[in-house]
Amino acid sequence: MRLLEHTIQRITAPNADAYGAARERLRNQARPAGSLGILEEVGARLAGIFGTIDVRLDRKIVITCAGDHGICAEGVSRFPQKVTPQMVYNFVGGGASVSVLARHAGAEVRVADLGVDWDFAPDLPIYHKKVRKGTANFAAVPAMTREEAVRSIEAGIEIVDELTAEGPVHLIGTGDMGIGNxxxxxxxxxxxxxxxxxxxxxxxxxxxxxxxRKKIAAIEKGLALHRPDPKDPVGVLEKVGGLEIGGLAGLVIGAAAHGIPVVCDGLIATAGALIACELAPSARPYLFAGHNSVEVGHRYMLEHLGLQPLLHLEFRLGEGTGAALAMTLMDAATRILAEIKTFAEVGINDAQ
Structure with a gap:
């Protein structure tokens, strides 16, 4: 059995009793019921995932997956592909936007090379998971082979396995880097x-x-040429996807198998999450949406996944920036659940 199928089979549902107990505690806290909005549901979902009211997100990690794209040959981006490896070095050096916001959230940033068109030194402290040097131009040929698509997903799973081998992980944020993605x-x-x-x-x-106009034409051409079947998520990734998008999908599946919640960033990270949840619907309860970006397709992705974003900040950066900021709200949601006293605990009866 392949790693992908084996990992999907390992995913179990969150603890329904813990989720129910959390909802009951939130309902009985000394404040108007529902007054803390969607953070209440975030806290309850985290309680279900961890099986406890007092969730502590002590080890938070943002994983930024990088890859290059042959579709850039169609003139779809204003930046050259050489920016992708340059940004990988910036992430490693701690000078990127996600580096700053992750530090603010008390999270670590790890970078994974899934398909950058560059030879990184083996001792560079990143996950060296390159499947190939960039995808092909999907406006002309499939972006990758089916085997490469599966390999990119399994690379994301391997990253989670390696992370958890280092010690407990309590929250993973997913981000991306790749010109044209x-x-x-x-x-x-x-x-x-x-x-x-x-x-x-x-x-x-x-x-x-x-x-x-060039970007729309290139995407339309690729879709008309390949006609990706939505019932075959690996095939969709193979025909039009990105290697880093496959890695992002693997992170979601791998995290769910380990019982770790995932907060995804914007358009690209959510594309990976969409592929993951089509492959493994059982991973969906572990998934949170960090924000709603200005990229119009992102809203439709969130609707497709049934996710309510935590933030609306007009971000359009990627890297994991929105996921990093959302981590601070998820921390707050755990404290709301565990530390706000109920009416009974403060001696007020039948207040609700």
Whole structure:
């Protein structure tokens, strides 16, 4: 049995009794019921995942998966592909946006090379999981082979296995780096939503009107050529996806198998989460949405997954920045559940 199938079989449902007890405690706290909004449900879900009211998210890690994209040949991005390896070095050096926001959240940043078109030194402190040096141009040929698609997902699973071998992990944030990766992500949600590509396509790193027309045309061409079947998530990834998107999917599946909640970032990270949940619906209860980005396709992804984002900050960066910021709210949700006293604990009876 392959690692992917074995890992999916290992996923178990969160503890329904702990979730119910958490909802009951929240209902009876000394404040108007429901007054802390969606953080109440976040706290209850975390209680179900960990099987306790007093959840402590002590070890938080943002994993930024990187890969390059052949679709860039169609003029879909305003930045050259050489930026991808340069940003990997910036992540390692701690100078990137996600590095700063993760430090604020008390989280560590780890970087994974799934398909960067660059030879990193073996001793560079990243996860060396390169499947190939970038995908092919999916406007002309499939982005990768089916075996490569599976390998990219399994690489994400391996990363979680290696992380947990170091010690307990309480929360994983997923992020991305890859010039051109909003195009395959948009193609993925197009395959699952049947919404016209122009209604799903954003400007990514800030392309002009001409660049946007090229991007829409390239995505439409690839979808028409390959006709990815939404019932075959690996096939969707194979036809139009990115290697880092496969890695992001593997992180979600691997984390769920270890009972670890995952908070995903924006369009690209959520594309990976979508593939993961299509492959393994049992992973969905472990998934949280960090924010709703300005990339129009992201909203449709969140709707498809039934996820309510924690933040609306007009982010369009990726890297894991939105996931890192959302971690602070998830920490707050655990304290809301565990530390706000109930009416009974403060001596007020039948207040609700």
């Amino acid at each position: 909003t195009s395959p992500s948009t193609a993925i949600i197009a395959a699952y939503s049947n919404i016209p590509v122009p209604e799903l396509t954003g400007r990514g790193t800030g392309i002009d009107d001409d660049g946007l």
